[in-house]
Amino acid sequence: MVTQQGSARPWRGRAEQVYDLTTRGLVRDVLLGFNATVFAYGATGAGKTHTMVGTAAEPGIMVRALNDLFTSIAGNEPPHQVKLSYLELYNENIRDLLNPSAGFLELREDSGPLRSPTVSGLTEIEATSISEVMGLLLRGNKERTVEPTAANRTSSRSHALLSVTVTQSEADEKRTGRLYMLDLAGSERASVTKNRGKRLVEGAHINRSLLALGNVINALSGAGSGSRYVNYRDSKLTRLLRNALSGNCRTVMIGHVSPAAAHRDETRNTLVYASRASRISNKVGFLKIVSPNLQFRFQACNCGDNFGNSQVEKNELEVNWQVTQYRDMISDLRGEIGRLKSKLDTERPSSADVRARASGTPVKQLREQIIATFREQMKLRRRLMDIDGHLMSLGVEAERQHQIISHWEARKSKLYNRPTSRPNTSAGAENGTESTVHEAWSELSYIEREQERYVALRSSTLRELEECREKAIGLENDLPEQLDSDTEREMLSLLIRVHELEADKVALHGERLVESHELRRRADMLQRFHRQQRLTDEIITRQRHIIEEGKIQLPMDLLELYTLYQQEIHATTFSTDTAGIPYSAYDTLPPIKEGSSSSNDWELPRLQTASSSYGQGARNSRTPPTPPPVLFPPIHRT
Numbered sequence: 054m055v056t057q058q059g060s061a062r063p064w065r066g067r068a069e070q071v072y073d074l075t076t077r078g079l080v081r082d083v084l085l086g087f088n089a090t091v092f093a094y095g096a097t098g099a100g101k102t103h104t105m106v107g108t109a110a111e112p113g114i115m116v117r118a119l120n121d122l123f124t125s126i127a128g129n130e131p132p133h134q135v136k137l138s139y140l141e142l143y144n145e146n147i148r149d150l151l152n153p154s155a156g157f158l159e160l161r162e163d164s165g166p167l168r169s170p171t172v173s174g175l176t177e178i179e180a181t182s183i184s185e186v187m188g189l190l191l192r193g194n195k196e197r198t199v200e201p202t203a204a205n206r207t208s209s210r211s212h213a214l215l216s217v218t219v220t221q222s223e224a225d226e227k228r229t230g231r232l233y234m235l236d237l238a239g240s241e242r243a244s245v246t247k248n249r250g251k252r253l254v255e256g257a258h259i260n261r262s263l264l265a266l267g268n269v270i271n272a273l274s275g276a277g278s279g280s281r282y283v284n285y286r287d288s289k290l291t292r293l294l295r296n297a298l299s300g301n302c303r304t305v306m307i308g309h310v311s312p313a314a315a316h317r318d319e320t321r322n323t324l325v326y327a328s329r330a331s332r333i334s335n336k337v338g339f340l341k342i343v344s345p346n347l348q349f350r351f352q353a354c355n356c357g358d359n360f361g362n363s364q365v366e367k368n369e370l371e372v373n374w375q376v377t378q379y380r381d382m383i384s385d386l387r388g389e390i391g392r393l394k395s396k397l398d399t400e401r402p403s404s405a406d407v408r409a410r411a412s413g414t415p416v417k418q419l420r421e422q423i424i425a426t427f428r429e430q431m432k433l434r435r436r437l438m439d440i441d442g443h444l445m446s447l448g449v450e451a452e453r454q455h456q457i458i459s460h461w462e463a464r465k466s467k468l469y470n471r472p473t474s475r476p477n478t479s480a481g482a483e484n485g486t487e488s489t490v491h492e493a494w495s496e497l498s499y500i501e502r503e504q505e506r507y508v509a510l511r512s513s514t515l516r517e518l519e520e521c522r523e524k525a526i527g528l529e530n531d532l533p534e535q536l537d538s539d540t541e542r543e544m545l546s547l548l549i550r551v552h553e554l555e556a557d558k559v560a561l562h563g564e565r566l567v568e569s570h571e572l573r574r575r576a577d578m579l580q581r582f583h584r585q586q587r588l589t590d591e592i593i594t595r596q597r598h599i600i601e602e603g604k605i606q607l608p609m610d611l612l613e614l615y616t617l618y619q620q621e622i623h624a625t626t627f628s629t630d631t632a633g634i635p636y637s638a639y640d641t642l643p644p645i646k647e648g649s650s651s652s653n654d655w656e657l658p659r660l661q662t663a664s665s666s667y668g669q670g671a672r673n674s675r676t677p678p679t680p681p682p683v684l685f686p687p688i689h690r691t
């Protein structure tokens with residue numbers, strides 16, 4: 054949403070309205086285990102700090118969100134754990150606002166697939182009450198770097214990030230949600246701020262990091278015709294916001310604009326970025342409980358996944374799901390085996406006694422009945438597994454449709470203020486987006502109907518399975534009256550064996566599934582490495598081209614690295630990867646010539662061009678007589 058400073062309408066109640074429209078929903082989501090971010094964006098003096106922090110009379114989003122959070126969790130059992138950290142990014146340095154004496158802190162990325170940013174040494178304080186948390190917030194705000202400029206008497210010279218982590222642990226489930234609230238420093242023009250010296254340097258840092266943020270927003274939103282490569286590394290701000298912008302997070306950007314004519318350019322910029330940001334679609338994780346004994350966390354990937362990982366995550370999810378199902382089935386079978394074994398161990402009447410009571414049911418028939426019941430149980434278990442799998446896919450698909458709908462709502466500035474009714478289908482779709490949303494709604498109703506049908510099918514299958522189990526137990530209980538103890542023992546042993554074989558079969562299925570998934574994963578990974586390798590080659594080749602053109606002298610260690618790289622390339626040129634895929638990325642590389650060391654060590658080996666060929670000798674007097682090793686693919690000059 055975009056807020057406007059200087060409107061003629063009264064301010065009273067506006068802060069609450071802004072909070073309701075942007076952040077109240079996020080707090081609810083965080084309690085459900087989502088991650089969420091709200092950040093204020095806009096030119097200096099446009100009112101970002103006012104929105105995020107506010108005043109005592111009119112508290113901002115940070116205060117309201119914390120208040121809301123504590124009100125929601127009050128008296129909950131088991132109690133939630135709330136932790137708070139607060140940092141500022143000043144001149145590309147991170148300072149702990151809750152422990153400023155700690156000096157500048159380092160920003161790292163964890164090794165997980167999301168490469169989540171972590172600030173080492175950042176204080177995280179556990180707060181148990183709203184007053185405690187407000188005390189911390191106040192303490193942090195006092196530490197923020199604020200200076201007067203010509204544009205704003207209380208201009209924030211840093212970006213401030215408040216992070217609240219809420220964890221609720223139940224018996225076998227831990228649910229953690231994180232809310233990031235960010236007050237960005239404002240973009241500024243020196244002519245407006247009239248900044249000099251230190252202020253000017255601050256302004257340059259602020260602008261540079263906001264520019265990096267703008268570039269990331271552009272890349273993520275798909276604006277422009279360039280590649281969709283997203284460069285987070287240009288500033289610490291974008292590295293910090295990496296997950297908020299592209300990961301598993303619900304994110305709200307509040308654009309701030311001023312109606313003054315002097316701010317026309319900034320206003321336009323803010324609106325452009327806000328509009329682009331609204332096109333970014335994140336992947337949102339959610340917790341879903343499918344059956345009381347089976348809980349799993351998975352990622353619902355929406356239509357706008359930025360990194361093409363949605364299929365990988367979906368596969369991961371499906372495999373995990375099936376493996377869990379197999380494990381459940383094996384543990385059921387093992388339970389049965391245990392029960393049958395204990396029955397086998399209990400004392401039985403002697404053969405003579407039993408023979409006297411023996412009824413007319415032939416042993417063969419009894420055995421067949423027991424085995425048939427067992428087979429029926431296995432069939433029902435498998436059916437149950439299929440139903441659960443289908444329900445899971447329906448859940449994922451429903452989430453995808455929900456994403457399409459909320460994306461549409463967000464674009465209509467209705468984020469978290471969901472309409473009470475679905476779009477009017479009779480009015481017809483006005484444009485492509487609306488027709489997509491109508492489709493999403495109708496898809497969703499179909500999914501809901503399917504879910505209902507499958508839930509009913511699941512209950513009836515469960516009932517059948519229970520009846521079948523009771524029948525099997527009844528047959529087993531009848532055994533002593535029907536058979537002599539030796540025959541009964543033999544029968545029980547047979548049943549145990551059948552159960553064991555079935556458990557082994559299920560375990561084998563599970564192993565095969567995991568193995569084939571692992572092979573697929575490795576093949577995907579190799580393909581990704583190849584893509585990365587091609588990019589790296591391209592980058593190095595272009596850089597070498599610049600170095601060569603500028604006759605830049607290279608340090609020895611870099612030359613050594615080039616040689617190492619060459620050897621690596623040479624080794625891989627003649628091999629295939631473990632999945633049997635040839636390293637086609639290197640097919641274009643020429644073979645390495647013997648005796649390639651150059652007397653002019655400072656100079657780079659010449660790059661191959663379309664007009665020259667490998668091994669053709671010197672191009673100028675400084676080039677060694679034997680051609681140096683060519684490390685990289687030839688440059689195709691345009």
Ligand SMILES: Nc1ncnc2c1ncn2[C@@H]1O[C@H](COP(=O)(O)OP(=O)(O)OP(=O)(O)O)[C@@H](O)[C@H]1O
Binds near residue numbers: 058095097237239240
């Ligand atoms: N909605 C509002 N109601 C009343 N005063 C406001 C409002 N918005 C902004 N102001 C006032 O305008 C001035 C500038 O606002 P603020 O400091 O929040 O801007 P900013 O965007 O954070 O600027 P900077 O990027 O320089 O930190 C402050 O004195 C603030 O109190």
